[in-house]
Amino acid sequence: MKVFKFGGASVKDANAVRNVSHILSLFPKDQLIVVISAMGKTTNAMEQIVDALWKRDEKRYLELIEDRYQFHQLIAAELFPEKHYYIYQQIEELFDSLKNRFHLPVSDNYNFEYDQIVSLGEVLSTIIVEAFMKEEGHLTTWIDCRKVIRTNHEYREGEVDWAKTEALVNERLIPQFKDKRIAITQGFIGHTSEGFTTTLGREGSDFTAGILAYCTQAESVTIWKDVPGMLNADPKWFDDTVKLQKISFKEAIELAYYGATVIHPKTIKPLQNKGIPLYVKSFVDPGAEGTVIQESTDFDHLVPSFIFKMEQVLMSFTPKDFSFIVEENLGDIFQQLAFYGAKINLMQNSALSFSILFDRSKTDPIKLVEKFKDQYTVRYNEGLELVTIRHYDQATINRVTVDKDILLEQRTRQTIRMVMKNK
Ligand code: ASP
Ligand code: MG
Numbered sequence: 001m002k003v004f005k006f007g008g009a010s011v012k013d014a015n016a017v018r019n020v021s022h023i024l025s026l027f028p029k030d031q032l033i034v035v036i037s038a039m040g041k042t043t044n045a046m047e048q049i050v051d052a053l054w055k056r057d058e059k060r061y062l063e064l065i066e067d068r069y070q071f072h073q074l075i076a077a078e079l080f081p082e083k084h085y086y087i088y089q090q091i092e093e094l095f096d097s098l099k100n101r102f103h104l105p106v107s108d109n110y111n112f113e114y115d116q117i118v119s120l121g122e123v124l125s126t127i128i129v130e131a132f133m134k135e136e137g138h139l140t141t142w143i144d145c146r147k148v149i150r151t152n153h154e155y156r157e158g159e160v161d162w163a164k165t166e167a168l169v170n171e172r173l174i175p176q177f178k179d180k181r182i183a184i185t186q187g188f189i190g191h192t193s194e195g196f197t198t199t200l201g202r203e204g205s206d207f208t209a210g211i212l213a214y215c216t217q218a219e220s221v222t223i224w225k226d227v228p229g230m231l232n233a234d235p236k237w238f239d240d241t242v243k244l245q246k247i248s249f250k251e252a253i254e255l256a257y258y259g260a261t262v263i264h265p266k267t268i269k270p271l272q273n274k275g276i277p278l279y280v281k282s283f284v285d286p287g288a289e290g291t292v293i294q295e296s297t298d299f300d301h302l303v304p305s306f307i308f309k310m311e312q313v314l315m316s317f318t319p320k321d322f323s324f325i326v327e328e329n330l331g332d333i334f335q336q337l338a339f340y341g342a343k344i345n346l347m348q349n350s351a352l353s354f355s356i357l358f359d360r361s362k363t364d365p366i367k368l369v370e371k372f373k374d375q376y377t378v379r380y381n382e383g384l385e386l387v388t389i390r391h392y393d394q395a396t397i398n399r400v401t402v403d404k405d406i407l408l409e410q411r412t413r414q415t416i417r418m419v420m421k422n423k
Helices: 014-025 042-054 058-079 086-103 110-118 120-135 162-178 205-216 249-258 265-274 327-339 365-372 394-401
Strands: 002-006 032-036 140-143 182-186 189-191 197-199 220-225 246-248 278-282 291-294 305-319 344-349 354-359 376-390 404-411 415-422
Touching: 002 014, 002 205, 014 032, 014 058, 014 120, 032 120, 032 205, 042 058, 042 086, 042 110, 042 120, 058 086, 058 120, 086 120, 110 120, 110 197, 120 140, 120 182, 140 162, 162 182, 162 205, 182 205, 205 220, 205 265, 246 249, 249 265, 249 291, 249 305, 249 376, 249 415, 265 278, 305 327, 305 365, 327 354, 327 365, 344 404, 365 376, 376 394, 376 404, 394 404, 394 415
Parallel strands: 002 032, 002 220, 032 182, 140 182, 220 278, 246 291
Antiparallel strands: 189 197, 278 291, 305 354, 305 376, 344 354, 376 415, 404 415
16 A cells, blocks of 8 residues: 655646646556645635634625635536536535535634634545546545544644544545555545544645554555655755755654654654655656655765744843742743744743744734733844754855854754844
């Protein structure tokens, strides 16, 4: 068994869907579980729909639904010239029930409503893709992942119940391979014990591929992307990026931790536990080698990796009563930061102050100052950049620090992290 994952960009229009069919045809002998995300930017659009529902803005709700309807309808129209094809009715029914939802009782749990609605992006995507694969002659079946992956009741961040999921995989997914060769299913979504839909967190489809590979003891997972593999830096910030050919699970977890966004970090652990290699390959050039993430650490040091985080805020807290920064202060600070949803990218303490670095886009520094100003002198600096280099040397440091002032630096043997400001 192999598990494939195709993200939103790989099914963003009719040609992209045709390309998925082409890639599947390159594996005529394998049993495949194919995990698919919502098409293009549909998840963002679905989030807007939930927002309109929540604000009771019916006009906007219906407009946004109409826009998504047209988007999927257009892709279907290009893929299925036969107008009476069953897929049209399925699309119609799905959108009708979404429209009608506006006048049904709304739960008072936003995250619950979110999951019931946003998950439909994946459902739509997979019914269209699966129908097309059938037309193309692939021996496929459509699997409803809302009946396979079991989670707790944490809507929008469902935690997987591994034992139950494994049992459901054995009961509902594996038997399909008696007479089918390819199972097409949704990424990102699961269900509670009562059968309500949950989601696994944004960009969670990679994780779905990891879960299903773990539960089926698959021989490998391949994530098909619009890049040639895992690169040593985001091309957005860096001109001459290099592809990482082979890295360890451990290294991939480190890179994801520091902010590399190629693979959802939760994906790697289940694969590491069972020693299942993860390939990252280009859907544009499926014959090319890509990156393989596997057990051996022998290759990790070959290419230095750079991870950039922009628009950072560096904030320091000094207790006003001149007490040293000790456990009670830190406990208090952390609790408040968690309350404000601040995600800390780096921290440092000294005898008299404690500093944190966080994303400006996620946390408003003014709010934190307000909160802490009675007990602490709070200072902060905005518009900073955090660069992390794995497997650094002096040349790589020089390369990223041109015209920068370094405000803070942390080094271990493998990793250097620098908070910098333009000179
Ligand atoms: N469609 C979901 C998202 O965009 C899950 C995924 O693509 O991985 O977050
Ligand atoms: Mg997506």
